[in-house]
Amino acid sequence: MVREFEQKRGDREVDNLFRVIENITEIKDTEIERCKQVGDQALNKANIDLAQALDICSCFGGLEETYKQDATIEDTRHKRKIVWDAFMDGVTAKYSEINSSFEVKEEELRKLYDDFEKKLLV
Structure with missing residues (x-):
């Protein structure tokens, strides 16, 4: 083997x-x-x-x-935020003023046209 x-x-x-x-x-x-x-x-x-x-x-x-x-960076960032907030408040106030003025003018025109319509019918 x-x-x-x-x-x-x-x-x-x-x-x-x-x-x-x-x-x-x-x-x-x-x-x-x-x-x-x-x-x-x-x-x-x-x-x-x-x-x-x-x-x-x-x-x-x-x-x-x-x-x-x-620290001035944080200060200027804070000041910019204050200015931005004031700007946005002003824009919102102007927007509201324009809206109310528009509504008043719309009402005046509506009355004017109602008067014209009444005069035309008479």
Whole structure:
């Protein structure tokens, strides 16, 4: 049985092992170095991009602190709101005045036409 197993299989396992060792050696010699180079390039680019992003973020942080400390922005915003509210109140008052004036004129015209109609019938 052992002899039959050795004859059928022969040196296939040994040949397969040698091929695997050759493949591993080839990968170790060429592919690992290539992977390192590609990784280094990608990581360097990512590092540069991250440094730029951090610079931008720090600029925004500085601007935010500047505007938070500046109370005049809130004051001017409040003043603009007061002016806007006054403007809207004025518009509403003018609108109401125009509406009442229109109603008065409408009533006057109605009376005028009623008088004309009465005069025409007489």
